[in-house]
Amino acid sequence: MSKNQLSDYFEEFNDDLETQSPRKRVTQKRESKKREQEAKLFIRAQEIAREFQFTYKAARFEEAWLLDSLTEIYEHQWISDVLRKVKGGKEASVYLCKAGTEMSAPFVAAKIYRPRSLRNLKNDAQYRVGRVDLDADGTALWKEADKNAIAKRTSYGEEVRHRSWIAYEFKTMERLFAAGADVPQPYAMEKNAIVMDYIGDESSAAPILNSVSLTAGEAQELLDRVIHNMDVMLANECIHGDLSAYNILYWNGAITLIDFPQIVLPGSNPAAWNIFLRDAVRVCDYFSAQGLRCDARRIAADLWTKHGYRIGKQVDPKFLDPENPEDRKAWEKR
Ligand SMILES: Nc1ncnc2c1ncn2[C@@H]1O[C@H](COP(=O)(O)OP(=O)(O)O)[C@@H](O)[C@H]1O
Ligand SMILES: [Mg+2]
Missing domain, CATH: 1.10.510.10 (Transferase(Phosphotransferase) domain 1)
Known part of the structure; x- marks a missing residue:
């Protein structure tokens, strides 16, 4: 459905409202607003998929996952294309990306963690001892509700724990890079993904x-x-x-x-x-x-x-x- 068709649809729908009781009208208006928002979101998702088509030929599920993880990174122009998968792992996969206009290097690496449900966090308990959990911005969690959710291992808590794990990686790299350690410069963290310096050249990534x-x-x-x-x-x-x-x-x-x-x-x-x-x-x-x-x-x-x-x-x-x-x-x- 194009944008015009969509607004025609909503105008038509609103015309109908004039003939109804005020109460019913309010409820229906609220409903129509909600549907309008949903439709906008749907259109946005389609637009992203149209705008952000990458060179790397991913399998269907992987493609949806990449789009979901990288859209904001793409919109901020940290990357402009995904060229190929460098390495796929149990917890994360690393992709060679063409850098976006915001970057001076020609390439960057994007490390994308698997969706939480498909991952088996390395037995993380032993490492988390003495660490405060971090939120998606990398600052310490302060809401008791979030801490309790982690401790009780609710589904939301697992999500927070997952984000904290990624935030630790990003924040540590930032700190160590600033301290002059030999680590890739980290540029951005969004959702499941970290963008950092790519080590290697166009034809091959650095070996371990x-x-x-x-x-x-x-x-x-x-x-x-x-x-x-x-x-x-x-x-x-x-x-x-x-x-x-x-x-x-x-x-x-x-x-x-x-x-x-x-x-x-x-x-x-x-x-x-x-x-x-x-x-x-x-x-x-x-x-x-x-x-x-x-x-x-x-x-x-x-x-x-x-x-x-x-x-x-x-x-x-x-x-x-x-x-x-x-x-x-x-x-x-x-
Ligand atoms: N910045 C990078 N540049 C080039 N290759 C990378 C980079 N980061 C990771 N890789 C490749 O991806 C692999 C997996 O990355 P890593 O961070 O070790 O994740 P994990 O071992 O948890 O899957 C590495 O062994 C390496 O081959
Ligand atoms: Mg590794």
């Missing part, structure tokens, strides 16, 4: 470090750089929480750390030391395979104590659940 073989000299240089980044993160009160050669990109001899939704706060999560040590062990697994002698415990302990943290008792992170009162009591006793 795990798939790269290094020369001995380069390996030492890059390990030092990873340790430097862990240091910058601690200085900014965060631990990656899922650091390994799978979440480090390699491009033109330089590294970029990615994938931050699960960051852990070193001062307020009782398993922080274990999680930090686990990151160091995984990093060393890769660099040892590249021929370096690499002592994960020493690297982790040096950084940890440098920032004034105490090496705590071993707490197995998988037993931590912030919503479990027994776990809460156990930590409070520590």
Whole structure:
């Protein structure tokens, strides 16, 4: 239905109203207003689909999901086209996009989280301990109703939890980028999507470090750089929480750390030391395979104590659940 046809339809409908009782007229007017709004929305959705047609040929469901996630990003001209999928994952997919007029780089990456119902949040409880949940703008949740909804795991609460997870990734990248860490510059967060620097070129995205073989000299240089980044993160009160050669990109001899939704706060999560040590062990697994002698415990302990943290008792992170009162009591006793 075109816009004109639609307004003709509503005029016709309103003419009918003149012949009815005043009360019925009010109700019908309200109804007609509602229908008019719905119709406008429907037309808008169709317009978006017409205006925003991207090069990437997505499957039907994926296309609807992309349109829904990227429309505002497109309207703000952070992107002007979706060129191809870089990588599809369980929780999120990353797309190579042509940058919009707002941007100076030719390309950007859009990381789009799957709709909540289709995702299996990495057992997020262990990471959330000591973190305040964030709202869609990345500010701390302040409404008790939202906090309760999360704790009770209502459907709305799960939605808020999902948004908080994405907001942590974006806010962490902003903070670390400003602090000079090797992370993609983040540009925008809307709904399910984060727009950031794309690492790679038009024909191929940067490989993950795990798939790269290094020369001995380069390996030492890059390990030092990873340790430097862990240091910058601690200085900014965060631990990656899922650091390994799978979440480090390699491009033109330089590294970029990615994938931050699960960051852990070193001062307020009782398993922080274990999680930090686990990151160091995984990093060393890769660099040892590249021929370096690499002592994960020493690297982790040096950084940890440098920032004034105490090496705590071993707490197995998988037993931590912030919503479990027994776990809460156990930590409070520590
Ligand atoms: N900024 C980026 N530039 C190029 N490729 C990226 C970028 N961010 C992510 N990727 C690619 O997408 C993959 C998935 O991204 P990641 O943030 O690790 O999400 P997850 O592991 O949770 O699916 C990465 O392994 C990498 O191959
Ligand atoms: Mg990853």
